[in-house]
Amino acid sequence: MGEITASGMFGGQRLDKVEVCNPGDWFGKTWLIEIGGSYWPLFLVVEADSVQDAIDEFAESTKFSHHIVVPPEDLGDYPEDERHYGPNGQVIDLDHVMVHGQEGAECPWPCTYHGDGLPPEGVKPTDFCWEDHES
Numbered sequence: 001m002g003e004i005t006a007s008g009m010f011g012g013q014r015l016d017k018v019e020v021c022n023p024g025d026w027f028g029k030t031w032l033i034e035i036g037g038s039y040w041p042l043f044l045v046v047e048a049d050s051v052q053d054a055i056d057e058f059a060e061s062t063k064f065s066h067h068i069v070v071p072p073e074d075l076g077d078y079p080e081d082e083r084h085y086g087p088n089g090q091v092i093d094l095d096h097v098m099v100h101g102q103e104g105a106e107c108p109w110p111c112t113y114h115g116d117g118l119p120p121e122g123v124k125p126t127d128f129c130w131e132d133h134e135s
Contacts, residue, residue, distance in 0.1 A: 008111030
């Protein structure tokens with residue numbers, strides 16, 4: 001199956017074709033991650049139980065972690081007493097990262113998943129099962 005994307009509302013604007021980091025990994029509990037620091041932020045959807053778990057999932061992603069994991073050659077720019085660490089001890093830069101969603105909600109950032117093999121109108125993340133769509 002191809003990639004899963006999400007669509008939903010954010011700040012009164014519709015976001016479409018937002019890549020999903022880990023569809024089906026946490027029962028559809030979706031969080032919207034915003035990476036700022038430029039003219040247009042990068043948005044990404046992550047399934048996780050909490051805000052901290054969303055950051056951890058993001059830091060562990062083989063496809064997306066480069067957005068926040070500090071490369072070894074840049075560690076000198078991050079004083080030891082000001083560092084943030086990912087789940088495997090990697091230094092992560094959270095200066096331009098925001099996580100959007102409502103704690104305690106079944107689906108913290110309500111959205112719809114889209115992709116090959118899904119209905120044209122998409123599915124709720126809570127109804128998505130990755131195993132049903134693997135090829």
